[in-house]
Amino acid sequence: MNGINNNVSTLRAWASGNWFIPTLSGVLILISFALEKLGGGSANPTIGPQWWLDAGAHATHAQGVFTLADVFMIAAAVVAGYQIVIKAFRALSVKIIGIDLLVSVAAIGALIIGNFWESAAVTFLFAIGHALEVATLNKTRSALSELVAVAPDWATVIRDGQQQDIPAGQVQMGEIVLVKNGAKVPVDGEVVSGTAAIDQATITGESIPVEKAVGDQVFAGTVSRGGFLQVEATGVGRDTTLARIIHRVEEAQDAKARTQAFMDRFSRWYTPAVMVLALATGLITGNVVLALTLLVIGCPGALVISIPVAIVAGIGRAARNGILIKGGEYLETSAKISAVALDKTGTLTEGQPVLTDIVTLDSDMNKTEVLRWAAMAEAGSEHPLARPILDSAREAGVSPDGIPGTVTPVPGKGIITDIDGQNVLIGNSALLEQYEVMNDGGAGKIATTLAFEGKTPMIIAIDDRVIGVIAVADQIREDAPEMIARLHRAGVKKVVMLTGDTQLVAESVGKATGIDEIHASLLPEDKLDVVQKLQAEGHTIAMVGDGVNDAPALATADIGVAMGAAGSAVAVETADIALMGDDLLKLPESIGLAKRTVSIMRQNIAIALITVALLLAGVFAGGVTMSVGMLVHEASVLVVIINAMRLLRNTNGATAAPKATAQTKKTVEQVNA
Structure with a gap:
């Protein structure tokens, strides 16, 4: 009985899924072809009024009848198209002319003139394209899914002197939580007893487990790879760093970039323009099929989806690597960064003088x-x-x-x-x-x-x-020179140090790290002046600081960057780019990723526009039908999605510079000594 219930549940789930409608429509099309191959099925003179034929019905229906094969083909068009028509009507009710309306008009028009196969093919291919879009977009959002998946479900706490397993969301602030070997850390907290190696990849992007001891901070969703910890809960449920990251990534992936906002405005004008072009073509040429074909090939689907899919993939890739980017607008701005301003203490140096x-x-x-x-x-x-x-x-x-x-x-x-x-x-x-x-x-x-x-x-x-x-x-970080080199390789023209320290100390650090420009003995308002001066010179500025003495400069810079943000709820929520770990090399990585994302956005726009231009030329030259146009259209949609999914590959070394030379390391060691 359980097996039957499970099978029924599986069927219901599949029937409500994205692939049910295109599958059913495809089966109906195959049945239609099979019946036609066998002789057209049984003729039914009662089907098909004469006005339908007078409107230009297909030659095969010249005797005023529909075959059973035609009935199945019409059914395929209806099955695949009814949801498209509903979406078009809903959009039209709020004064939005979208892609669904173009497809609906073309499909219904094809039915009216008797092009049943064209109508079925257009709606069937559009339904397949929609299902594939949903599947591939879900894939681009896999980083968010992975973050949700690592959220701990259970926690072991000490209550009344006994170990108790409870849902992670029921842990109370200040309770002692036990983290055993192989277990997920269920809360944010401070280690009060024990030692362990904690895998923090989900939070900071670090690939090597970090040793934790008394006084150290741990984060929910990280995993113990050996050892035993007693942790005092300082953040539970929605107050954990992991929960904030999930919320931040979710918001960022839905936030629109400036280019996307422009494309949305463009499509609002473009889609009605395609309808006007199709209407004018039909009236001038008297060719209804040509007009309907223009509606199909003019669909801006690839153009509309080209930007959001790249943004979702880029922000998702960054989140996997411990980099939180506030949204598409900040991603685009980061790709333009030409100057980076760095605080000295805690950024170029260890911050522990x-x-x-x-x-x-x-x-x-x-x-x-x-x-x-x-x-x-x-x-x-x-x-x-x-x-x-x-x-x-x-x-x-x-x-x-x-x-x-x-x-x-x-x-x-x-x-x-x-x-x-x-x-x-x-x-x-x-x-x-x-x-x-x-x-x-x-x-x-x-x-x-x-x-x-x-x-x-x-x-x-x-x-x-x-x-x-x-x-x-303060000790200079060993990877500071490599970070500067990688920034230059990522296209940053000028790396500037802003510090309140003396000129001589700043020059010593600058020489060891390869800083391009040094500004020392600065007050907070002086740092602001330097940032504004660089902006006046035409630079797009990223400012990396601690958010206290650097607050005015961080607010004025085009992109404010917070390092080691995993321990700061404010930084996670407010920084334009939050580097969760205290890893200098994440800074050039984030800029390089932003540039790759914007590059793919431009490639996608070019693919979409070139596809529409070629299809238009093909229609007027002859040879491109509605079904062929929709097939190419959906293929272009998949191409831009697959192109964007390249961002999901980890290519940290893409903008990497060579390791610091032996001479540079020697200089750092001399300064630190």
Whole structure:
């Protein structure tokens, strides 16, 4: 009984699928051909009024009768065409003249003049084309399907001291979730116990599992490849990174590019123009078949679908590789990028500076005391360079208690704090000049020497006397030079560094990485000015930054890029391009993919227009019938879809430059040293 029910369910599913109608229509056409081959079936004089024949019925019906073969052919046209007519009527009711209307008019007209085979062929081929379009478009959306498929269904949690398996959506914030070897991580969370190798390919595009330990972040949908973790849930259900990615990709694939919006406007005028052309041709020539054939071959199906299928495939391919692109408009803009502006700290460098030097300039103080004052001043600072100072103070046993009374940031220069009634300044020479602190201990020269070594120096002063200079250094990323080379290979003409660091430090990093243009000692508004200047020069700018100090420049740039966005819900939702992993090489990859997508969009438009032009020429030259026109039309639709599906292939190395040379690596090592 179960087997019968399953078979019935399968048949019902197939009958409601995309292939049922073209299959049924095709069977009816084959029966018609078979009957005609056997002698036309049984004649029925009651079928077919004389006015039908007078309208120009086919010669085979000259005796005023329809054969059984004709009946099956008409049935095939009706089966394949009734949904097309319904769609055309619905579109017309909201004042939209679309492809369905062209096919409907042509098919009904062919029936009226007795061209039953042409009517059946046109509707049958159109139905097949629709089914193939749906199937191939689903294939281009496979990246989204894969993301949905990796969403975890179950989670193992600790409740009442016991392990319990519950639906992943029922995990509560703050609960402890167990992730065993081979299991999917069901929530976003922080590891509180254990170690494991986690495959994060679905989120960041990384092909190699990442080692996770206490304090590390994990994401829902990733998979444990070995080890055991206890994870405190910080994001569940729709609040997980995976859910945000799925939502973002879904929106992006439906968002229209500027070219697509133009093509939609074009088709709204083009389709009525084809109908007018067909009507005029019929009236002038008196050839109804020619007019109906023009309707069929003028269908802009390949033209309409050429853009969205490429966008869906391009955004899907990017999502598989850990790159989220906001939509078709941003994809098109990314293909035009000619200049890239990069922040130094956290982009070209590791973003984890360490304290390297402490120079004492006050005879009454030693290095530990200078470090203590620096740490007390930085205790209330949010600047990234405060962390290595505080860490070093903790290691030296002079970690400050609490925070200073007041903390006044001086953008681009440093900070001034109030500690026990004394003003403590820590920053560059410009800060000392602003507060008229005498620099008679050679602090400026020492800072310059440290900067030449690729370090960031900070002068420390208490009230009006300088007590010392400390320096921190950030490690240049090993793949930074290769990223710059790949950007150039991807067509980017200028790579610019924008940093608030000193000119000497910036030049040291720029020399090691191959940066084209360096702008140092910048305030946030200065970065904005540089971006605007590049735009005035005609560049399309992509800005890569942290979204805090770089916020004005990121907002002004043509494309704002966020790196390491997997850990930031805001970046996933707002960045024009969100690189989920902290991988520099994803930046040139995203630009290269955008250029390939736009190139395929242009190819598809050319294929569609050339096909219509050749068919038009063939119609007026003779030899192209309605059925042949529809066959070629549907073939062109499939060609543009298959062309777009090439984007689904992973070609990360397409724009890759050679690895950094030994000399470049040596330079990086020297700067880092």
